[in-house]
Amino acid sequence: MTKILVIAEHLGGQLNASTARAVSAAVAVKPDAIDVIVLADAPEAIAAEAAKIDGVSRVLTVARAENAHALAAVLAPQIAKAAAGYTHVFAPSTTFGKDLAPRVAALLGVSQVSDVMTVEGPHSFKRPIYAGNAIVTVEVDDSTTVVATIRTASWPAAGSTGSAPVEALSLDVTLPNHTRFVGLQQGKSDRPDLQGASKVVSGGRGVGSKENFEIIYTFADKIGAAVGASRAAVDAGYVPNEMQVGQTGKIIAPELYIAIGISGAIQHLTGIxxxxxxxxxxxxxxxxxxxxxxxxxxxxxxxxxPELESSL
Ligand SMILES: Cc1cc2nc3c(=O)[nH]c(=O)nc-3n(C[C@H](O)[C@H](O)[C@H](O)COP(=O)(O)OP(=O)(O)OC[C@H]3O[C@@H](n4cnc5c(N)ncnc54)[C@H](O)[C@@H]3O)c2cc1C
Known part of the structure; x- marks a missing residue:
C-alpha cells in the first residue's frame, strides 16, 4: 500500500502554494492515500486550506507552541515520527523544504531524492543536474521510505475543490533545545511574490546600479509583475538576494518572464x-x-x- 505524507509549508497562518504543487507530484505516484501534515502552534486555519486541495485524503495537524516558527531542527523529529506507516514523505523544494527534508531523511536513515520534476513510478523519479543541463533518473530501493523534495516549478498546483477530513495528531517526541527561534527578518513588498507570480520582470547587470533599478520596478508595477534579478545584479548590490532567480536563487515558472539586461547564463536560465x-x-x-x-x-x-511603458 502506497501512502504519501506531504509536509505543508505555511507562514503567517497561511498555506503556501508550494504545498498544492507537492500534492500534484504525490498524485502522480498514484498512491492509495495522500495525507498532508500541518505543524503549527495554531494549525486550524492552515489545515482548513490544506483540506481543500484536490487529491488529499486527510489533513493531520500537530499543534505545539514549539511549532510556531518553522525551525527544521524542531519539525524534523516530529515528521520522522509521523512518517511511520508511510511509504513516501514529500516536501516542496523551497527554502523551507530544502532545510527540512534532509533532516527527516537522516532521522529515517534513508537517502533523500532532491528536486523531483517527473514521477516515473513509485520509486523512480527524474531530476535535473548540472544546472538543468542534464536530467537524471533516480531509482529508490523499494524497501525504504522515499523522502523527496518536489521541484515546485515543474508541477502545477492541485485544484482546491476538495474537502478532506482534518485530524489532530499527538506525537510523543522530545524536541531538541539546541536551536531556537530568535527573529525573522523579512523583505516587505506590495508586489506579487516572486515564486508565485504569473508575471515576473527581472533585471541584470545591464541595469547598471541600484538607482537605475527603479526603471525595472516602475515597469513591473505598470504590468502588475513581481521583480527578480540575476545573480550579478544581486552581487553588485543593486537588489537584495531574495530577488535572485536561478540555480542558487529562486526557481520560478511564471506565465510571462521579461529579462532585462540579462545575458542568459545557464545558471540563470535553470531558474526559468x-x-x-x-x-x-x-x-x-x-x-x-x-x-x-x-x-x-x-x-x-x-x-x-520607457517606450514600452508609454505604449502600454
Ligand atoms: C555555481 C554558480 C551559481 C550561479 N547561480 C546563479 C543564479 O542563481 N542566478 C543567476 O542569475 N546567475 C547565477 N550565476 C552567475 C551566472 O553565471 C552569471 O554570471 C550571471 O547570471 C550573469 O548575470 P547578468 O546576465 O545580469 O550579467 P552579465 O552576464 O554581465 O550580462 C549583462 C547583460 O546586460 C546587457 N546590457 C548591458 N547594458 C545594457 C543596456 N543598456 N541595455 C540592454 N542590455 C544591456 C549586456 O549585453 C549583457 O548581455 C551562478 C554562477 C555560478 C558559478
Missing part, C-alpha cells in the same frame, strides 16, 4: 526553464538569452523600457 513566454531585452544581439527567448528586443533598455 518552466516559464511560459520569455521576453528578452538586451543591447547585444548575440546574448545567449535570445536563444531561449520567445520574443527578443535588441537595444538599449533605457530607451526601450
Amino acid at each position: 526553464k518552466d516559464a511560459g513566454t520569455i521576453v528578452a531585452i538586451n543591447k547585444d544581439g548575440e546574448a545567449p538569452i535570445f536563444e531561449i527567448a520567445d520574443i527578443g528586443l535588441v537595444g538599449d533598455l533605457f530607451k526601450i523600457l
